[in-house]
Amino acid sequence: MARPVNPQRSAARREAIVLAAAELFGVNGFEQTTTAQIAKAAGISPGGVFYYFEDKRAVFRAIFQRDLPMSKALVAAALDRDDPFDAVLHVVDQLAEDVMNPLAAGLLVELVRQAGRDPELTRVVHENTTIITDGLAVLLRRCQAADLIDSSLEPGEAAQWIQSIIDGAYLNADPDRDPRPMLRRIVRGFLLSGNDGDTHV
Amino acid sequence: MARPVNPQRSAARREAIVLAAAELFGVNGFEQTTTAQIAKAAGISPGGVFYYFEDKRAVFRAIFQRDLPMSKALVAAALDRDDPFDAVLHVVDQLAEDVMNPLAAGLLVELVRQAGRDPELTRVVHENTTIITDGLAVLLRRCQAADLIDSSLEPGEAAQWIQSIIDGAYLNADPDRDPRPMLRRIVRGFLLSGNDGDTHV
DNA sequence: GTCTATACAACGATAGAC
DNA sequence: GTCTATCGTTGTATAGAC
Known part of the structure; x- marks a missing residue:
């Protein structure tokens, strides 16, 4: 994993994604939650999730690693x-x-x-x-x-x-x-x- | 619901669909199971499920009504x-x-x-x-x-x-x-x- | 009445812009 | 390094063939 130029902001974004995802996954389920929804809830653009996480499942795992x-x-x-x-x-x-x-x-x-x-x-x-x-x-x-x-x-x-x-x-x-x-x-x-x-x- | 001409066969097909679906849903989950998979496992054609059931969820319900x-x-x-x-x-x-x-x-x-x-x-x-x-x-x-x-x-x-x-x-x-x-x-x-x-x- | 070919929508993921 | 416009794939459901 390449280290971002602005680690603080990057970490904050990651955190925002994980929190948004936890809520959506918990309410709607994994498959019923789209990466676009997560991105929107986290305040980034539709595909942006994939910059911070390898794929959708990695976002899910991050919730429980926390x-x-x-x-x-x-x-x-x-x-x-x-x-x-x-x-x-x-x-x-x-x-x-x-x-x-x-x-x-x-x-x-x-x-x-x-x-x-x-x-x-x-x-x-x-x-x-x-x-x-x-x-x-x-x-x-x-x-x-x-x-x-x-x-x-x-x-x-x-x-x-x-x-x-x-x-x-x-x-x-x-x-x-x-x-x-x-x-x-x-x-x-x-x-x-x-x-x-x-x-x- | 219109009554089929051949009730016995129709009921058998329905049963076959429900059994096939139960296995697939149980192993792979609801969303990860496609209606096409169910149809194949039940020995009918891809869209055939929708003749016997209103939609995918109706198939799922049928499992538990049993x-x-x-x-x-x-x-x-x-x-x-x-x-x-x-x-x-x-x-x-x-x-x-x-x-x-x-x-x-x-x-x-x-x-x-x-x-x-x-x-x-x-x-x-x-x-x-x-x-x-x-x-x-x-x-x-x-x-x-x-x-x-x-x-x-x-x-x-x-x-x-x-x-x-x-x-x-x-x-x-x-x-x-x-x-x-x-x-x-x-x-x-x-x-x-x-x-x-x-x-x- | 029974079943199939296909339309239409939606999603995850990426190629490349900034 | 960060993010967005877009693509290919896949899946449900239907219109209509048999």
Whole structure:
């Protein structure tokens, strides 16, 4: 990639494109969003997107590359907490933070769809998921060591399921209802309940 | 709609189109699938789809209209069971039956995406969801009456969350791993765990 | 009634202007 | 280095053939 003469302005334009694209992709979907729409929303001319990005899919990927640092910070902060069980629920809360934002829900669906098709994107998604899964798994192991949750759960697997539960919440999002209390409850029930079932009430 | 001269053949063709389309939509997505591809897979000529369906979206809707009777049967059978708690877990099992089928997972994602865009389709989805939700809610009320699950759960809401959890499983499907044992476990934990202990943040 | 050849529109991407 | 006018391709849907 050749370095632009005016890096600041260039970076700002890129950012504008990514933000405009995120909104359009989230609302209308990837295929239904045209590069011309993105360009217009970003205040540049129809073909201008292709100066800043290799192609349309690269714009889409850029959206999700943006929140990779956020995932890392989220996990790092959680690992610093004293109570690992609290930390897990805190991560759940944070991951579900955007459920009520319809844009985020739309983007998640779009992400799942496109991830199966674009290997580059798959890599980005996988990296992000791994950060969260690994972080959660560490926390779950700590919980088990402190005898706070069911010891028969395989931490890595349980971590994936927690993410899966949150994904479900994104899919069935209702903008008017905060899903986090119920999500905490479900995750708590999941982690506490033994595998044999009816011991807990 | 004019009735075809040869209803049987006509119905068979329609069915062939729907089946071919389901596969293509599930694998490649709605927009990435062309009507020509569908026609070819169904063994008719490029424009032929439009004789049997009003437009491309009508083909997509037809896929999901097909399994409306199945939902009804599923719920009816569950309501006939003696133990309502077993019945709930049985419904969960049935709903998750296709998680390991990649086609079904692809179609679910596609469905969520398109449902927000096509009002007709929204209606179909809503009808299907309502059947399940209402059925589950009845079962949950029975469970509460028999003191089998936490009485503080609002049945309708809990039913929606159960479906949400299953949707999450579809999203994160792994073709090599049967998700049902873990799903049962999560749902059981959810229904049994009390609402207290919510002191966590 | 059934199906096909084709019109028309729209999109992503580029060649080259500034 | 930055951006715009434009092109080739492709896809839906239809007008009309059989």
